[in-house]
Amino acid sequence: MGGTYEVVHHTQFINALLKEGRIKVEGGDFKGKRITFHDPCYLGRGNNEYEAPREVLLKLDAALVEMKRSKQNGLCCGAGGAQMFKEAEPGTREVNHERGEEALGTSPDIIAAGCPFCNTMLTDGVKHFNKEGEVKVMDVAELIAEAGEL
Numbered sequence: 001m002g003g004t005y006e007v008v009h010h011t012q013f014i015n016a017l018l019k020e021g022r023i024k025v026e027g028g029d030f031k032g033k034r035i036t037f038h039d040p041c042y043l044g045r046g047n048n049e050y051e052a053p054r055e056v057l058l059k060l061d062a063a064l065v066e067m068k069r070s071k072q073n074g075l076c077c078g079a080g081g082a083q084m085f086k087e088a089e090p091g092t093r094e095v096n097h098e099r100g101e102e103a104l105g106t107s108p109d110i111i112a113a114g115c116p117f118c119n120t121m122l123t124d125g126v127k128h129f130n131k132e133g134e135v136k137v138m139d140v141a142e143l144i145a146e147a148g149e150l
Contacts, residue, residue: 009043011053011114011140018059018144025147030060033109036067037140038099038122039074040115053114053140060147065106075099077125079117100125104135111137 008016017023035057043049050071057064069075078095100122103111111126113119116139123137 009047009049009052009114011043011056012049014141014144015052015056018056023144023148025059025144026061028060028147030062030110030143030147033060033062034065034107035060035062035110035112035143036065036103036106036108037070037112037114038067038077038103038118039070040113040118041074041076043114045072045074053112056140056144057112060143062110065108067102067106069102075102077118077121079115079121094128096121096125097128098125100128104129104131108135110143111135112140112143113137114140 014023018025037053037057039045039050039053043053054064067074075098076095077099103122104126111122113122119137119139123132126132126135126137
């Protein structure tokens, strides 16, 4: 169709808006909370973007805690391998349970995601460990929308 488009991830876009001062955030309810970020496979290893979501999360005045496997060494939540759309394969555990356990191991108040599929898989992982009343799973955009001034 002849169009030329720049495609950016929503965390990159939000980060740019914050840097330009077009949106502002205050820590609010998130100030001092422990947040761990799960690197979506296509954003991280696929497109080598690790800093934009973290820069955005740091604007919340929260404590950003990294999982053992993060950034280039991040563990897939399983959704990219279509695990959310089919029955579990034979094995000792489901990948989203393993990733959920790793995220919970950071003692977070919030597990931040940058992908709706990751959000679903991590939410299921948190439920598996009966922690849904203690730990929220939220997209970076949800966190900014809740803390921001548009």
